[in-house]
Amino acid sequence: MDIHLLKVFFTTAQEGSISKAAQKLNFAQSNVTYKIQQLEADLQTLLFYRHNRGITLTPSGQILFTYAEKILYIIQEARSAIGDSAVPAGPLHIGSMETTAAVRLPNLLAKYHVDYPRVDFRLVTGPTxxxxxxxxHYELTGAFVAGPVEHTELVQxxxxxxxxVLVTSYTQPFVHSIHELQSHTLLVFRSGCSYRAKFEQLLHDEGILPKKLMEFGSLETIIGCVGAGLGISLLPRSIVTEPEQQGRIRCHTVPGKHTIVTTVFIRRKDTLITPALSAFLAQMRAHFD
Structure with missing residues (x-):
């Protein structure tokens, strides 16, 4: 099987469009179509259904996509392993929840950058x-997420x-029961955020149906809107200590089993421990020890 053809197939499947794949690969559309046809002829099976809305994977295409993802990652991993030296260098792509990135990671990342300037480090923030x-799917080397994460292909x-803590405006009296907040609007991150899931589970356990839910894309926006009295939120105390001291918001404790969220670092079990990743893990462990 031609690896070049496999890459064209994988990119086309990812993009869901021959034209978008051609643009990403810097090929002519006819070239992408021809290479896919070559691969289909080699495998003697149809990989895409063609229709007016574009293309979709056939059952055979879906199977090949899973293998292609692994094969292309292993090839890249092999290149990294062969090219590795004792000095950490090359790409290292790490994900993190926005709250963790804002409070827990700046000093760690600054030290790592100074110690290992040859590493092409990229931090991606987003929900767990x-x-x-x-x-x-091999898009990130590892990530800081809310745990526990139970998956057979991951280590944490x-x-x-x-x-x-529950976060309200400073004008809100001290909350003795979460039921006192029944009529308030919930201010949360977008779907997929573990803190949002925790908040919704807390309300569900208490039999509370929120009056309204509003989604935001940044932590500062949520804190600012809470302070303005728009609604309430559930956030880590480490994030809201400073705005509380500034008199912008008020924090309230929550029921016992909802008090703690554990942050974990996850990576695939089959991830190659490059010098760059090894150095990062060592500094991470020392930083959070």
């Missing part, structure tokens, strides 16, 4: 659900426990 998917390492 997205990062788990990205690590499983505990990083830190976060205490969760």
């Amino acid at each position: 659900e997205r990062h788990v998917h990205a690590v499983l 390492e505990k990083v830190v426990d976060e205490e969760m």
Whole structure:
């Protein structure tokens, strides 16, 4: 099987469009179509259904896509392994929840950058659900997510426990019961955020149906809107200590089993431990020890 043809197939399947794949690969559309036809002829099976709305994978195409993802990753891994030296260098792509990146990682990342300037480090922030998917599909080397994460292809390492608190405007009186907040609007991150899931589970366990839910894309926006009295949120205490001291918001403890969220670092079991990753893991462990 021609690896070049496999890459064209994989990119086309990812993009869901021959024209988009051609643009990404810097090929002519006819060239992409021809290479896919070559691969189909080699495998003696149809890989894509062609229709007016574009293309979709056939059952055979879906099977090949799974293998192609692994094959292309292993090839890249082999190149990295052969080219590795004792000095950490090359790409290292790490994911993190926005809250963890904002409070827990700046000093770690600054030290790593100074110590290993040859590493092409990239940090991607987003919700836990997205990062788990990205690590499983070789898009990220590892990620800081809310745990526990139970998956046969992943290993996880505990990083830190976060205490969760209800956050309201400073004008809100002290909350003795979460039922006092029944009529308030919930301010949350987008779907896939573990803190949002924790908040929704807390309300469900208490038999509370939120009046309204509003989604936001950044932590500062949520804190600012809570402070303005728009609604309430559930966030790690480490994130909201400073705005609480500034008198912008008020924090309230939550029921026992909802108090702690554990942050873990996940990676695939079959991930090659390059010098860059090894150095990062060592500094991460020392930082959170």
